[in-house]
Amino acid sequence: MKEGFRQSMAWLHTWSGLLVGWVLFMVFAAGTASYFKDEITFWMKPELHAAAARTEVPPVQAAEGAVAYLQQHGAGSPRWFINLPTERQPSTDVLYLATPGATTTSAASGDKPRRRFDRASLDPATGEALSAPRVTRGGEFFYRLHFDLHYMPALWARWIVGFCAMFMLVAIFSGIVTHKRIFKDFFTFRPKKGQRSWLDAHNVTAVLALPYHLMITYTGLVTLMFMYMPWSPQVAYKDRGGEQAFFSEVFPGGGRDQVKASGNRVPLAPIAPMMARASAHWNGAAVGRVTVHQPNDANAVVALTRAEGPQLSYDKPSMLFNGTTGALIGAYGDVPKPAAETRGVLYGLHIARFGDPLLRALFFLSGLAGCLMVATGLLLWAVKERQKFAKTLKQGGRIGFGLRLVDGLNLGAIAGLPVAMASFFWANRLLPVGMAERGEAEIRWFFIVWGAAAVLGLLRPTLRMWQAQLAAGALLFVLLPVLNALTGPAPLTVSLRAGPSAVAGFDLVVIALGLGLAGAVWIVERKRRKSMAAKPQAEKKPPSSPQQPSSTLAPSGQGS
Amino acid sequence: MDSSLLSLVFAASLAGFCALSLAMDRHSEDVYGRGSTPGPWRRWLQLGGAVLLCLSLGASLRAAGSAAGWVLWLGALTAAALSTVGLLSYAPRRFHWIAFAATAVALCSLLLSLLSPSSASVTP
Numbered sequence: 001m002k003e004g005f006r007q008s009m010a011w012l013h014t015w016s017g018l019l020v021g022w023v024l025f026m027v028f029a030a031g032t033a034s035y036f037k038d039e040i041t042f043w044m045k046p047e048l049h050a051a052a053a054r055t056e057v058p059p060v061q062a063a064e065g066a067v068a069y070l071q072q073h074g075a076g077s078p079r080w081f082i083n084l085p086t087e088r089q090p091s092t093d094v095l096y097l098a099t100p101g102a103t104t105t106s107a108a109s110g111d112k113p114r115r116r117f118d119r120a121s122l123d124p125a126t127g128e129a130l131s132a133p134r135v136t137r138g139g140e141f142f143y144r145l146h147f148d149l150h151y152m153p154a155l156w157a158r159w160i161v162g163f164c165a166m167f168m169l170v171a172i173f174s175g176i177v178t179h180k181r182i183f184k185d186f187f188t189f190r191p192k193k194g195q196r197s198w199l200d201a202h203n204v205t206a207v208l209a210l211p212y213h214l215m216i217t218y219t220g221l222v223t224l225m226f227m228y229m230p231w232s233p234q235v236a237y238k239d240r241g242g243e244q245a246f247f248s249e250v251f252p253g254g255g256r257d258q259v260k261a262s263g264n265r266v267p268l269a270p271i272a273p274m275m276a277r278a279s280a281h282w283n284g285a286a287v288g289r290v291t292v293h294q295p296n297d298a299n300a301v302v303a304l305t306r307a308e309g310p311q312l313s314y315d316k317p318s319m320l321f322n323g324t325t326g327a328l329i330g331a332y333g334d335v336p337k338p339a340a341e342t343r344g345v346l347y348g349l350h351i352a353r354f355g356d357p358l359l360r361a362l363f364f365l366s367g368l369a370g371c372l373m374v375a376t377g378l379l380l381w382a383v384k385e386r387q388k389f390a391k392t393l394k395q396g397g398r399i400g401f402g403l404r405l406v407d408g409l410n411l412g413a414i415a416g417l418p419v420a421m422a423s424f425f426w427a428n429r430l431l432p433v434g435m436a437e438r439g440e441a442e443i444r445w446f447f448i449v450w451g452a453a454a455v456l457g458l459l460r461p462t463l464r465m466w467q468a469q470l471a472a473g474a475l476l477f478v479l480l481p482v483l484n485a486l487t488g489p490a491p492l493t494v495s496l497r498a499g500p501s502a503v504a505g506f507d508l509v510v511i512a513l514g515l516g517l518a519g520a521v522w523i524v525e526r527k528r529r530k531s532m533a534a535k536p537q538a539e540k541k542p543p544s545s546p547q548q549p550s551s552t553l554a555p556s557g558q559g560s
Numbered sequence: 561m562d563s564s565l566l567s568l569v570f571a572a573s574l575a576g577f578c579a580l581s582l583a584m585d586r587h588s589e590d591v592y593g594r595g596s597t598p599g600p601w602r603r604w605l606q607l608g609g610a611v612l613l614c615l616s617l618g619a620s621l622r623a624a625g626s627a628a629g630w631v632l633w634l635g636a637l638t639a640a641a642l643s644t645v646g647l648l649s650y651a652p653r654r655f656h657w658i659a660f661a662a663t664a665v666a667l668c669s670l671l672l673s674l675l676s677p678s679s680a681s682v683t684p
Binding site: 184186187188189190191204208209211212310311312349354355358359362363365366369 | 566577580581584586587624625627628631632634635636637638639641642644645646648649650
């Protein structure tokens with residue numbers, strides 16, 4: 001090995017980036033969308049748009065309404081979860097374990113060990129169930145896709161994503177070493193200069209959002225660290241009950257402990273005094289979630305968890321109350337241990353639930369830069385590799401299999417994913433509201449479209465195909481507000497003036513994304529004209545060749 | 561969050577990066593034409609840029625608290641730097657006017673946030 005350190009790092013950067021790049025692009029895009037998953041879910045339930053303009057309801061009233069609803073519908077259930085309304089999520093969402101006695105429906109799917117939950121969205125003011133919105137996974141789909149992928153066991157998916165994230169971390173560090181002129185080229189972007197422009201775009205999107213890229217990759221690994229590296233708690237807690245004991249010690253009051261029913265029916269104590277006490281204990285911070293274990297039993301326990309606040313840490317303090325007397329059992333997580341707090345902050349930074357809309361918009365922007373960084377890196381490899389075939393191509397030869405494969409995968413991943421994401425939203429509004437397995441059907445459309453885009457891309461990785469897919473993505477995104485106007489009660493003209501602002505924001509962002517994609521179409525068109533003009537000199541080009549999109553990349557570009 | 565502090569965060573980081581980029585020969589040429597260098601201004605541009613970025617940090621720590629403030633600052637820096645690159649590439653003729661405007665906005669909002677008593681209270 002005579003190579004210098006920097007050359008070997010360049011090699012490492014190239015291959016660690018390329019091998020996992022397509023998965024990383026999807027992970028970046030889905031994760032970026034997840035910063036606004038509540039807003040996306042809300043947009044995908046147009047039935048709720050009209051109700052959202054209501055005034056705010058005190059959390060106590062919402063909680064009492066939810067308890068009244070649950071007493072009616074889930075009195076025999078072993079556990080209730082009440083998520084109180086927030087600014088981002090205007091309805092009270094209740095979730096309760098299906099009553100064990102009346103498991104006619106859950107027995108049908110009894111082969112699954114999973115327990116069945118019933119859920120409902122309530123009007124916080126009245127406690128009545130809202131007119132059931134359409135069934136959709138909403139933004140939750142992107143959130144899960146981000147680390148659980150789909151159509152495979154979540155555990156495998158997390159290992160795959162973790163593996164890719166580890167490669168990403170390697171690629172970032174080796175990229176920092178490889179990039180000789182971080183500060184000299186800090187602001188440098190030279191458009192219309194072929195490979196030079198791609199490298200500039202890759203450098204700019206990587207360097208300018210570097211704090212974000214480093215943070216998001218590292219904290220992403222931290223979120224699942226107990227899965228990737230379970231050995232130290234396993235060894236340390238070997239004699240004390242293993243990992244479960246570790247978890248209940250590190251995250252006390254997390255509701256992991258099972259509460260056994262006594263069988264004696266005792267009415268549930270009123271919830272308002274408990275909430276007042278918890279709020280006072282947390283210096284006025286609101287209660288976000290109410291969990292009732294064994295409601296209406298002598299052993300009932302009520303767990304209150306603080307609402308998400310501006311704190312960076314994701315771990316939230318909780319308080320437990322006796323469910324029959326209302327007496328305080330204990331307060332947990334008020335002063336977390338340094339190690340738990342460190343993890344909580346790293347976790348919190350990754351998912352950015354602490355942020356107000358402005359901060360999350362900045363995360364979103366950096367996430368887009370991440371998408372562009374991965375995309376330009378992948379394209380750069382193809383552009384560089386193609387130069388090796390320049391001579392062969394001139395003589396009418398063919399490009400190698402590897403390059404053709406990368407070309408096709410690039411097309412399917414980078415241009416196809418936005419089309420698939422947009423189709424997911426279109427399916428949400430166009431599929432019949434009452435159809436069975438509706439949530440899964442929307443997701444199926446996402447994968448059908450993405451699969452078709454990938455197959456087409458692999459079959460014909462040409463500039464024409466890039467254009468077609470980017471244009472399809474642009475059209476589908478730009479027309480989403482029109483679709484929303486036709487199928488929902490809050491078109492942009494209404495939502496901009498009177499809210500709900502989440503719907504207006506969604507519409508504006510998809511228009512911007514669509515325009516970015518349209519810009520990319522235009523760039524490819526310019527490139528195509530250039531290569532058409534150059535074609536008479538090299539007549540015998542094979543039909544599937546001239547994909548070297550070496551022109552500029554719009555600063556707001558192909559990510560989604 | 562206080563709006564004058566927020567505009568200070570963004571305007572100061574944009575102005576800071578504009579100044580830092582103008583202190584470099586390549587971007588000075590982008591903006592003022594071939595062959596022009598910042599000359600004796602280089603040090604002042606660098607110093608001014610650094611001061612503006614520090615100002616932006618101070619404002620964001622004040623606007624969002626000492627924890628989320630760092631996150632806000634880094635996010636604002638990323639957004640401002642991306643805008644600077646875009647302006648240099650696609651609007652080099654208007655670049656120095658935009659830089660002046662950003663500096664002016666930064667100074668005005670600095671004055672505003674110093675004068676108005678409401679900014680003294682840190683939003684938790």
